[in-house]
Amino acid sequence: MKHAALRLAAAVGTSVLALGVLSGCGRSAPGASYFPLESGHRWTYRLSSEWENSTVERETVVLSNEGSDRTLDSGTAFRRHSDSGIDYWLRADDTGVYRVATKSDLEDAPKPDPQPRYVLKAPIAVGTNWPASTTTYLLRRRNDFPPEIRHSHPAVPMVYTIAALNQKVETPAGAFDGCVKVQGEAKLKLFSDPVKGWQDMPLTTLEWYCPGVGLVRVERSEPANSTFLLGGVMKMELMSWE
Numbered sequence: 001m002k003h004a005a006l007r008l009a010a011a012v013g014t015s016v017l018a019l020g021v022l023s024g025c026g027r028s029a030p031g032a033s034y035f036p037l038e039s040g041h042r043w044t045y046r047l048s049s050e051w052e053n054s055t056v057e058r059e060t061v062v063l064s065n066e067g068s069d070r071t072l073d074s075g076t077a078f079r080r081h082s083d084s085g086i087d088y089w090l091r092a093d094d095t096g097v098y099r100v101a102t103k104s105d106l107e108d109a110p111k112p113d114p115q116p117r118y119v120l121k122a123p124i125a126v127g128t129n130w131p132a133s134t135t136t137y138l139l140r141r142r143n144d145f146p147p148e149i150r151h152s153h154p155a156v157p158m159v160y161t162i163a164a165l166n167q168k169v170e171t172p173a174g175a176f177d178g179c180v181k182v183q184g185e186a187k188l189k190l191f192s193d194p195v196k197g198w199q200d201m202p203l204t205t206l207e208w209y210c211p212g213v214g215l216v217r218v219e220r221s222e223p224a225n226s227t228f229l230l231g232g233v234m235k236m237e238l239m240s241w242e
Contacts, residue, residue, distance in 0.1 A: 029092035030122035034180055034209035037078040037090055039067030043214065043241045046172060049138060051232035052224060061236065071110055072101055096121040096130075118160070120209065124180060129161040134186060134203065138222040138232040149190065149229075156203065158186035169208045169216050173238040176210035183207075192226040201231070213241060 042064040049057045062083040069079040069089065077089035077100050085105035091098060098116035103109065121130040133155040140147040164181040184205035192199040206219040216238040224231030 030094065030096050030120075030124055032092050032097065033211045034124070035090075035092075035097050035119055035214050036212065037065050037080060037092075039065050041065040041214075041242065044239045045236045046239050047234070047236045049232060049234045051138065051140075051230055053230060060239070072112065074100065074112065077101065090119070091116075094122060096124075120162075120180065120182070121160075124162065124165070126162055126165060129159055131157060131159055132184075134158040134184065134205070136188065136203065136222055137220060138234055139188075139190075139201065139224060140230045142228060142230050147230075149188070153188060156186050156188050158184045158203065158205070160184040160205075163206075167208060169210060171216050171238045173216070173240050176208075176213060176216055179208045179210040179216065181206065181208055190229060192224070193228045196226065199226075201229070213238070 042062065045061045045063075047059050047061050064081050066079040066081050066087075068076055070076050071079070072089055077091050080088045080090060082088070087103045087110070088099055089101040089110060091100055095116075095118075097119045098121075099113060099119065100116060101110040101112045103111060117132050118130045121128055135150040135154050135156055136148070137150065139149040141149065161183050162180060163183040166177075167179040167181050169176045169179050182205075184203075184207070186203040187200040188203060189198055190201050191197065192201075201222070201224065204221045206217075207215060208217040210216050218234075218236040220234040222231045222233070
């Protein structure tokens with residue numbers, strides 16, 4: 001489930017450069033303080049997933065910043081590493097903070113994103129929105145193999161919106177102020193069961209980014225309420241950071 005935590009951005013967000021990348025005008029790039037990428041930072045998250053059949057899974061996810069990297073053909077970007085074996089390359093400029101490539105342990109080289117995949121888009125203001133693909137992290141077929149829906153639907157269009165500013169967020173790592181709340185919404189048409197037929201299954205993500213710290217909390221909801229499908233909810237909370 002570590003891949004489920006990372007949109008990251010998720011994410012995650014997910015689920016970019018506080019203090020590191022400047023815009024051409026000499027100012028910090030919009031959103032930079034909410035997603036630090038300078039070398040030396042490390043985040044530990046508690047990830048819990050609960051399905052509609054009451055099955056619960058819990059684990060720990062660790063992300064670390066590896067600094068500036070010239071691996072990409074397109075130039076320098078900042079690399080973020082997940083202990084799940086995935087690396088992410090990100091940049092920031094006047095348009096916001098965005099991912100430009102990813103690489104898993106099974107790949108020889110970074111895979112560029114066809115288009116920049118925003119984490120936070122400028123302006124950092126309520127109502128700012130942007131599209132990005134997601135996949136399902138919780139939805140499963142009850143009787144088919146493989147059960148995970150993400151194998152057949154790896155890229156689902158989602159719209160992310162800055163829903164609120166100046167939020168206070170409580171986490172195991174402490175309380176944070178001045179945070180940005182981002183909401184993502186998508187629908188995926190799936191065959192629910194012989195009675196309900198095809199239905200639009202809602203996928204909803206809530207993310208909180210706090211100044212100087214970055215991503216502190218993620219909530220993901222993928223309900224099914226179906227005899228053929230199994231849905232659930234996922235929560236990721238910051239436990240410690242440095």
